[in-house]
Amino acid sequence: MAKHQKISEERRKFLQEFIAQNNINTAQDIQEALKDMFKDTLQEMLEAEMTTQLGYNKYEYTDDEKTNYRNGYGSKTIHSSAGDFKIDVPRYRNGEFEPMIVEKGSNDISDIEQKIIRMYARGTSNKEIYEQMKELYGVHISPDMVTSITNKVIPKIKEWQNRPLESVYPIIFIDATYFNVKVEQRIVKRAVYIILGINLSGEKEVLGFYISEVESAKQWAGILNNLKNRGVKDILVLWADGLSGLKEAIAAIYPMVEFQRCIVHMIRNTVAFVSYKDRRELCKDLKLIYTAADADSAYTNLLELQEKWSKRKVSLDNWNNNWDAIVPFFKFGPELRKIMYTTNAIESLNNSYKRINKGRRIFPSEQSLEKSLFLATEIITEKWTAKYQNWGVILQELRIHYGDRISNTINV
Numbered sequence: 001m002a003k004h005q006k007i008s009e010e011r012r013k014f015l016q017e018f019i020a021q022n023n024i025n026t027a028q029d030i031q032e033a034l035k036d037m038f039k040d041t042l043q044e045m046l047e048a049e050m051t052t053q054l055g056y057n058k059y060e061y062t063d064d065e066k067t068n069y070r071n072g073y074g075s076k077t078i079h080s081s082a083g084d085f086k087i088d089v090p091r092y093r094n095g096e097f098e099p100m101i102v103e104k105g106s107n108d109i110s111d112i113e114q115k116i117i118r119m120y121a122r123g124t125s126n127k128e129i130y131e132q133m134k135e136l137y138g139v140h141i142s143p144d145m146v147t148s149i150t151n152k153v154i155p156k157i158k159e160w161q162n163r164p165l166e167s168v169y170p171i172i173f174i175d176a177t178y179f180n181v182k183v184e185q186r187i188v189k190r191a192v193y194i195i196l197g198i199n200l201s202g203e204k205e206v207l208g209f210y211i212s213e214v215e216s217a218k219q220w221a222g223i224l225n226n227l228k229n230r231g232v233k234d235i236l237v238l239w240a241d242g243l244s245g246l247k248e249a250i251a252a253i254y255p256m257v258e259f260q261r262c263i264v265h266m267i268r269n270t271v272a273f274v275s276y277k278d279r280r281e282l283c284k285d286l287k288l289i290y291t292a293a294d295a296d297s298a299y300t301n302l303l304e305l306q307e308k309w310s311k312r313k314v315s316l317d318n319w320n321n322n323w324d325a326i327v328p329f330f331k332f333g334p335e336l337r338k339i340m341y342t343t344n345a346i347e348s349l350n351n352s353y354k355r356i357n358k359g360r361r362i363f364p365s366e367q368s369l370e371k372s373l374f375l376a377t378e379i380i381t382e383k384w385t386a387k388y389q390n391w392g393v394i395l396q397e398l399r400i401h402y403g404d405r406i407s408n409t410i411n412v
Contacts, residue, residue: 034148035083041145042078043087050090069093113149120150121375123359150371157374161208165230168406170398171198171339172207173239173346175262176215177353179369180362187362190369191215192353193223196346200406202391204345204384206377207232211366217245224253236402239340241265242322256405261325263290263341266318274314282314289319290341295330299323333397335390352380 018024022033050070051057073088119129126143173196181190191214195207207227212219220243237258238250247259267286271279285305292298302323306316319326329340339345356376363369388394399406 031083035085037145037148039078039085039087046087046090050092054092113152116146116149117153117375120146120371121356121379123356123372123376125359128359147368151367153371153374154367157370160374162230165197165207165227165232166199167231167233168236169197169199169207169232169234170236170395170406171239172196172235172237173262174220175241175346175350177350179357181366181369182362182364183366188213190366191219192369192373193219194346194349194353195223195227196349198339198345198388200395202387202394204381206349206381209373209377211370215243217243217249220246221249221253224250228253234405236398236405237328237340239346242269242318242325247325258328259325260328260340261322262346263326263329264344264347266322266326269318270314270316278312278314282309285309290329292330295327298327298330331401333393335388335394336397339388339394349380352376356380 018033022029022036024030024033054070069092071091071093074091075086076089077084077086116129116133119132120126124132126146129146130143174194176191176193178189178191180187182188191212193210193212193215195209197205197207199205208223210219210223210226235254235257237260238254239260239262240246240250241262242265250257250259267283270286271282274282285308288301288305289298292301302316302319306320309316329337332340353373353376356379357372360372363372
């Protein structure tokens with residue numbers, strides 16, 4: 001059952017006044033009230049632009065000689081995503097007033113909302129949006145109005161999260177990252193489960209992200225079941241960290257999947273408790289394992305390194321204990337290994353989410369976090385225009401290893 005999100009007292013008071021003032025009883029009443037709010041805001045923006053151009057406020061007395069004067073209004077019908085409405089465009093005597101917010105010859109201002117959404121998508125906080133709109137137009141765009149405008153993407157998020165997926169993915173990366181969210185007046189950590197796939201065309205694709213209280217194998221099992229319900233029948237290689245129970249949870253949903261421990265996580269976990277002066281040497285030595293020509297050579301190198309580093313009380317037991325989940329890596333050629341390790345796609349995606357939202361240290365709600373991640377995903381994936389280099393070679397190698405599981409779906 002979804003957890004009820006409590007509303008702050010300030011927001012509750014605003015909503016109560018909003019409902020009372022607009023006599024809201026139905027969903028249609030809400031839509032009309034929001035349209036009126038948008039219309040009033042737009043009208044104020046036009047007045048602010050006129051004041052800026054003339055250099056004095058409406059009805060303001062000044063000793064300076066005026067070179068231009070207000071000269072009434074002209075009516076204009078505006079098309080917006082909130083609906084159509086009429087506004088009064090100010091005029092002045094000397095020439096024709098050409099506002100920035102509603103350009104001459106244009107009556108569609110739905111792009112204003114898109115500008116606000118784009119600012120939000122790029123990590124601009126509600127406060128910063130308010131300040132920018134105030135600086136540009138001299139009017140107040142309340143945090144509630146920013147929320148109302150950005151909430152328009154929620155149906156799009158639901159559609160995206162439930163879209164059908166391809167039946168087979170050669171490679172899938174899964175990982176979780178954390179963000180601070182305000183819940184019931186407390187700041188808590190929320191885990192964001194991220195699934196990144198490489199499809200049979202050699203293109204990266206964010207299959208979904210899911211917000212939860214903590215990362216657990218049980219949660220991952222539910223998410224992978226969601227993939228199956230959306231049409232993913234098979235995964236060839238799944239790349240993940242060493243969360244307890246994760247391998248078993250994955251096998252329960254996709255029993256034929258090849259589970260591969262993330263090499264980057266393995267390295268990170270190994271050097272985490274090593275003195276700084278030894279880290280460079282240890283990383284150089286670990287490279288002898290994951291760049292080995294084959295599994296036998298890699299394991300020989302591991303045994304030699306264990307003997308060397310045990311003298312410095314550095315343990316490589318983690319590599320030995322997880323060798324069955326590391327060894328699949330070595331059967332692949334250099335092109336496929338490069339995708340799996342060097343590119344490190346899931347880490348790059350996580351870093352992009354963090355970078356775009358660096359201005360938001362705390363999200364006011366889980367819904368705010370969800371909107372931000374979705375809009376950030378759109379920005380990130382816009383740049384994913386090309387398939388992986390030498391994808392034809394990689395696909396043929398996958399066909400050798402996995403045969404009939406992809407032979408009927410390959411599209412080179």
